[in-house]
Amino acid sequence: MDELRVRWEVPSIAYFVTTFHRVFELPELHVEELEEAFLTSCTQDGSDLLNQLLASLLSGYYSSKNIKFYNYESSLRDCLHQKWTVERDKENPLTNAEFRNVSLGTKVEIIYSLCMYRLDADDVAESVKQLSSEEMRIEPVGKDDEGASYWNFNDERLYKETKPIEPPEKNKKKKKHKEKHKKKKGKNR
Numbered sequence: 001m002d003e004l005r006v007r008w009e010v011p012s013i014a015y016f017v018t019t020f021h022r023v024f025e026l027p028e029l030h031v032e033e034l035e036e037a038f039l040t041s042c043t044q045d046g047s048d049l050l051n052q053l054l055a056s057l058l059s060g061y062y063s064s065k066n067i068k069f070y071n072y073e074s075s076l077r078d079c080l081h082q083k084w085t086v087e088r089d090k091e092n093p094l095t096n097a098e099f100r101n102v103s104l105g106t107k108v109e110i111i112y113s114l115c116m117y118r119l120d121a122d123d124v125a126e127s128v129k130q131l132s133s134e135e136m137r138i139e140p141v142g143k144d145d146e147g148a149s150y151w152n153f154n155d156e157r158l159y160k161e162t163k164p165i166e167p168p169e170k171n172k173k174k175k176k177h178k179e180k181h182k183k184k185k186g187k188n189r
Contacts, residue, residue: 004038004039004104007108009112010035011031013108013112014029014031014034015138016115017034017053020118022130023127023130024118025056025059026053026056026057027049027056029053034049037049038050038104038107038108039104041104041107046100048069050111051069051070053111054069054099054114055067055071057114057118058072060118060121060123061120061121062075073094076114077092077094077095079114079117080110083113084113140161141158146163147162148162148163
């Protein structure tokens with residue numbers, strides 16, 4: 001469970017599904033159910049909820065009602081081949097494996113990617129007209145003195161987003177000075 005709770009994609013997937021379940025015909029779920037489904041997907045029987053979610057996302061992406069929870073594998077493999085291998089030069093983890101056999105982290109990455117790909121489908125503009133802007137917008141619930149933002153994705157957890165650590169100012173000044181000095185030396189030659 002700890003492996004899932006450190007992945008920012010998990011609450012993002014849950015929020016996506018909660019927001020768009022009605023217009024994209026996705027299964028209703030909460031983040032706890034999603035976490036449980038990811039853990040169950042590592043068992044021999046797999047997870048019916050994840051299989052339904054995969055089929056729904058792929059069905060919308062391909063605009064095909066023929067993709068079901070029991071036959072989504074080839075569509076998923078094709079989608080990842082195009083989006084990961086061809087467009088991003090990234091290895092397709094399903095080239096020689098089924099979804100249920102890949103690592104938990106890879107499953108999270110695949111489903112998060114499918115959520116993003118679903119937004120590229122032709123029906124999105126028309127479908128989201130059914131939602132109000134308030135339903136689709138999420139903003140932090142607060143910030144602290146160090147600049148961290150706090151988020152809630154329709155569950156009882158609070159997520160903290162910290163700012164990336166920037167290098168100390170001294171190092172920036174030294175680097176600029178060295179670059180300036182190098183340029184001057186190059187001009188003198």
